[in-house]
Amino acid sequence: GAVVSQHPSWVICKSGTSVKIECRSLDFQATTMFWYRQFPKQSLMLMATSNEGSKATYEQGVEKDKFLINHASLTLSTLTVTSAHPEDSSFYICSASGTGDFTDTQYFGPGTRLTVL
Amino acid sequence: LAKTTQPISMDSYEGQEVNITCSHNNIATNDYITWYQQFPSQGPRFIIQGYKTKVTNEVASLFIPADRKSSTLSLPRVSLSDTAVYYCLVSSGNTGKLIFGQGTTLQVKP
Numbered sequence: 001g002a003v004v005s006q007h008p009s010w011v012i013c014k015s016g017t018s019v020k021i022e023c024r025s026l027d028f029q030a031t032t033m034f035w036y037r038q039f040p041k042q043s044l045m046l047m048a049t050s051n052e053g054s055k056a057t058y059e060q061g062v063e064k065d066k067f068l069i070n071h072a073s074l075t076l077s078t079l080t081v082t083s084a085h086p087e088d089s090s091f092y093i094c095s096a097s098g099t100g101d102f103t104d105t106q107y108f109g110p111g112t113r114l115t116v117l
Numbered sequence: 118l119a120k121t122t123q124p125i126s127m128d129s130y131e132g133q134e135v136n137i138t139c140s141h142n143n144i145a146t147n148d149y150i151t152w153y154q155q156f157p158s159q160g161p162r163f164i165i166q167g168y169k170t171k172v173t174n175e176v177a178s179l180f181i182p183a184d185r186k187s188s189t190l191s192l193p194r195v196s197l198s199d200t201a202v203y204y205c206l207v208s209s210g211n212t213g214k215l216i217f218g219q220g221t222t223l224q225v226k227p
Contacts, residue, residue: 034213095161106208108163
């Protein structure tokens with residue numbers, strides 16, 4: 001149990017384009033999903049928290065108009081990087097926590113490698 | 118959220134038991150302690166979670182003293198494949214947020 005998937009696993013795009021990353025909880029209902037970013041040889045940095053049906057809560061310093069988060073269902077959250085630039089190149093990881101046995105524990109997806117040219 | 122402090126790196130040999138200690142002096146009443154393992158270019162993998170005393174599962178044990186200001190992850194008989202970064206985190210029971218520190222890079226040698 002507690003499987004979280006991400007799609008795509010990697011993406012290369014041109015500067016100025018938008019990229020959407022999907023995060024799905026496959027075997028449980030995720031009431032809360034989190035988005036992280038990780039640069040090479042650094043730790044994970046929390047970007048935002050999203051609850052199903054509510055607006056995401058962004059961490060200080062994260063531009064909400066640039067990183068659009070949608071959590072429309074209990075199994076799917078999306079992160080859209082709008083007008084991506086080379087400095088947005090990073091490893092994006094989502095996590096999900098749910099109800100019952102999956103409360104209080106975050107389960108992470110495999111990550112999405114974004115490269116902006 | 119309580120800040121955690123753990124050693125930056127540790128070395129071990131195959132077959133040995135590895136103990137990684139983490140301090141979290143400002144842990145709150147509702148906070149849980151969770152450990153994750155991360156390999157390069159992968160998402161963190163849940164290892165174990167606890168609130169107090171001792172928790173054991175098929176891969177590790179977690180020891181938490183009564184004051185909960187520290188915790189120790191114990192990995193029995195490590196193998197080369199256990200070489201990874203290990204993160205100790207304190208999660209808010211209210212918000213569920215996790216703030217990652219630098220983690221402990223464990224290098225297992227043959």
